[in-house]
Each structure stands twice: as structure tokens, then as C-alpha cells.
Amino acid sequence: MKTVFSPRHRGHADQLELVAGAIVPGYELTSRAEYVFARIKAVGLGTILGPEPHDLMTAARIHRQDYLDFLPTIWDRWIAEGRDGTALPFTWPTRGLRGDVPPEFIDGLLGYYSFDAGCGIVEGSWDAIKSSHDVALTAAGLVKDGERAAFALCRPPGHHAGAGFMGGYCYINNAAVAAQWFRDNGAKRVSILDVDYHHGNGTQEIFYSRADVQVINLHADPMQEYPYFLGHANERGAGEGEGYNLNYPMRFGTDWARWSQSLEDACGKLVTYNPDVVVVSLGVDTFEKDPISKFKLKTEDFPKIGERIAQLNLPTLFVMEGGYAVAEIGVNAVSVLTGFEGA
Ligand code: OKP
Ligand code: ZN
Numbered sequence: 195m196k197t198v199f200s201p202r203h204r205g206h207a208d209q210l211e212l213v214a215g216a217i218v219p220g221y222e223l224t225s226r227a228e229y230v231f232a233r234i235k236a237v238g239l240g241t242i243l244g245p246e247p248h249d250l251m252t253a254a255r256i257h258r259q260d261y262l263d264f265l266p267t268i269w270d271r272w273i274a275e276g277r278d279g280t281a282l283p284f285t286w287p288t289r290g291l292r293g294d295v296p297p298e299f300i301d302g303l304l305g306y307y308s309f310d311a312g313c314g315i316v317e318g319s320w321d322a323i324k325s326s327h328d329v330a331l332t333a334a335g336l337v338k339d340g341e342r343a344a345f346a347l348c349r350p351p352g353h354h355a356g357a358g359f360m361g362g363y364c365y366i367n368n369a370a371v372a373a374q375w376f377r378d379n380g381a382k383r384v385s386i387l388d389v390d391y392h393h394g395n396g397t398q399e400i401f402y403s404r405a406d407v408q409v410i411n412l413h414a415d416p417m418q419e420y421p422y423f424l425g426h427a428n429e430r431g432a433g434e435g436e437g438y439n440l441n442y443p444m445r446f447g448t449d450w451a452r453w454s455q456s457l458e459d460a461c462g463k464l465v466t467y468n469p470d471v472v473v474v475s476l477g478v479d480t481f482e483k484d485p486i487s488k489f490k491l492k493t494e495d496f497p498k499i500g501e502r503i504a505q506l507n508l509p510t511l512f513v514m515e516g517g518y519a520v521a522e523i524g525v526n527a528v529s530v531l532t533g534f535e536g537a
Pocket of ligand 1: 362
């Protein structure tokens with residue numbers, strides 16, 4: 195399997211985030227992508243290519259233009275106010291406030307275009323965000339051109355980013371852009387299978403009213419876990435999209451026996467939908483030793499995820515999302531891919 199990777203992710207570094215009452219070093223470390231990259235080389239997964247630059251036309255079909263225009267300007271606006279460190283919001287337009295009027299000042303804009311304080315921006319962030327987007331579209335191109343599968347080693351991840359907001363370490367929704375690109379380049383139906391521990395709220399929102407992209411999420415129950423405010427089983431899509439959004443929330447402590455039941459059910463629904471291509475939002479934060487997660491998957495379980503996805507027998511794009519146990523992220527993520535190839 196070919197991998198697409200960009201070293202430009204490294205500019206998105208040392209960003210701070212708000213966790214449990216403290217501003218702390220972010221969990222979404224540069225070393226995450228480096229460990230995955232090293233493991234790909236160690237096992238000889240296949241050729242590793244750099245991304246081709248892509249314009250943001252496809253992204254603009256799923257994200258709001260004003261949001262895409264704002265993202266590259268954040269760092270300069272932050273610096274212009276005499277700030278340094280990490281640009282972070284501290285106020286958000288929740289119920290009872292105006293969510294339809296973007297303010298002028300940077301602190302208001304950061305809150306308007308986000309849903310948490312997990313998306314710090316540093317000097318190199320935009321370049322990394324854009325490179326992650328390019329990685330996803332370049333890998334999608336490989337699948338369109340006939341590869342059975344490809345791996346987009348994206349960093350930062352994307353699945354929490356909605357049409358008009360960042361959050362949860364995510365800025366541009368790489369998997370959603372790739373899915374839209376497949377739709378615009380010949381695919382009639384696309385399925386997104388999100389196996390990250392956290393609910394992919396952004397992906398769900400983006401495609402919620404559409405029948406041409408099926409979105410399936412396996413994740414920690416939002417009654418217990420971030421992102422808390424989306425991801426319930428009764429969210430099944432709206433309008434034309436009704437029935438094309440599927441959520442499998444699972445409780446803290448979920449192990450392979452339980453998790454794989456959801457995967458099995460999800461794969462059945464995916465086959466019934468009969469997509470032309472599958473986009474896998476590949477998070478490995480379901481791992482038992484993940485520092486911010488509470489599922490119990492073991493290293494030996496990750497190849498089985500890949501094997502099951504391979505049985506779908508469909509062109510498949512894997513897009514890297516979460517996974518914060520950095521010492522094991524390479525083995526776990528690449529095990530999904532080698533499991534896929536061995537099946
Ligand atoms: C992004 B992805 C840690 C706070 C967690 C955000 C988690 C974002 C996960 N105690 N804050 O889905 O892996
Ligand atoms: Zn996650």
C-alpha cells in the first residue's frame with residue numbers, strides 16, 4: 195500500500211490546549227506522525243510519496259468559505275495584537291448568543307470558528323493544515339487511479355472539524371474533503387467509516403442531509419466522552435440524508451469482543467449501501483493504553499480491523515485521525531494496514 199506523507203506537519207508544534215482546568219502541552223504531538231512514518235518504513239508497507247499541492251475548491255464544497263478564509267489569517271492576527279505562544283479561544287457562541295455574526299476582533303473570531311480550546315494555532319499551523327489536506331487528496335487520487343487502497347498519513351487530523359468550525363485538534367476535515375473529491379470525480383456513493391475512539395462530529399454534520407455520502411461512526415458514548423454534544427444512536431440523518439448517518443456509541447471499557455460487534459454491524463450496513471469507495475477515518479485511540487481514551491483494544495486487535503475492512507472488497511482510502519499513545523501509535527496504525535493487505 196502506498197502512503198502519502200508531508201514533513202510540513204512538523205510546523206504545527208508545541209501548541210497548548212485546555213484540559214481539566216489547565217493550559218497544558220497538547221496531546222496531538224508531532225511525534226505521532228513520525229512514529230507512524232517510521233513504522234511504515236520498518237515493515238516495508240510500500241512507497242511513501244509527498245503530497246501534490248491542491249487548491250481549496252473541493253474543501254470549499256464542504257466547508258464554509260468564510261471559515262476557510264479565516265484559517266490562514268489566524269496567526270498573523272494573533273501576532274498583530276502583540277500575542278505569542280498559542281492562539282486559543284476563550285469564549286463561544288452557545289445557546290442564547292448570536293452564532294450568526296462573526297465579530298471583528300481575533301478573540302471573538304477564534305470562538306466563533308471553533309467549539310473548544312483544543313485547536314491551538316502556532317506559526318506553522320496553517321502550512322501543516324494545508325499539507326494534511328493535500329496529503330488526503332493526493333492519496334485519494336491514487337485510489338481513483340486504480341490502487342486498491344492508499345494511506346493518507348494526515349496530521350493534523352480532521353474528523354471533528356465541521357463546515358464552519360475547528361475543534362478537537364482538527365481544522366480541515368481531511369476525510370470529508372476526500373469523500374467530496376471522490377463524489378466529484380466519478381464515485382456515485384461514498385461511505386466514510388470512522389473507527390476513531392471519538393465521535394467524528396464534523397464529518398457527521400457535513401454530510402447529515404446528504405444521501406450520497408454514508409457516514410458511519412464507532413465511538414465512545416457522548417454521554418461519557420468528548421465531544422459530548424453529538425454522536426448519539428438516534429442521530430440518523432435528516433431530509434434526503436435520513437438513514438445515511440449511523441452511530442455506534444459504546445461505553446467506557448469497551449473491548450474487542452464488544453467493539454467488533456459494532457464493526458460487524460457497521461460493515462453490513464455499508465455493504466447494503468453499496469458505495470463505490472470507502473474512506474476510513476483511522477484513529478487508533480481505541481487502544482487500551484491511550485492516555486486520553488477509555489476503550490480496551492489491544493495491539494493484536496488492530497490487524498483484525500484491517501482484515502474486516504478488506505473483506506468489503508472495495509477501493510479504500512485510509513485517513514489518519516487520532517491516537518495519542520505515541521510509542522505504540524506506529525505499530526497499531528500500521529497493523530490495521532498490514533491486516534488489510536494480508537486479508
Ligand atoms: C481528537 B481525535 C483530553 C481532552 C480531550 C479533545 C480530544 C480530541 C480528540 N483529556 N480533548 O478524535 O482523536
Ligand atoms: Zn480520537
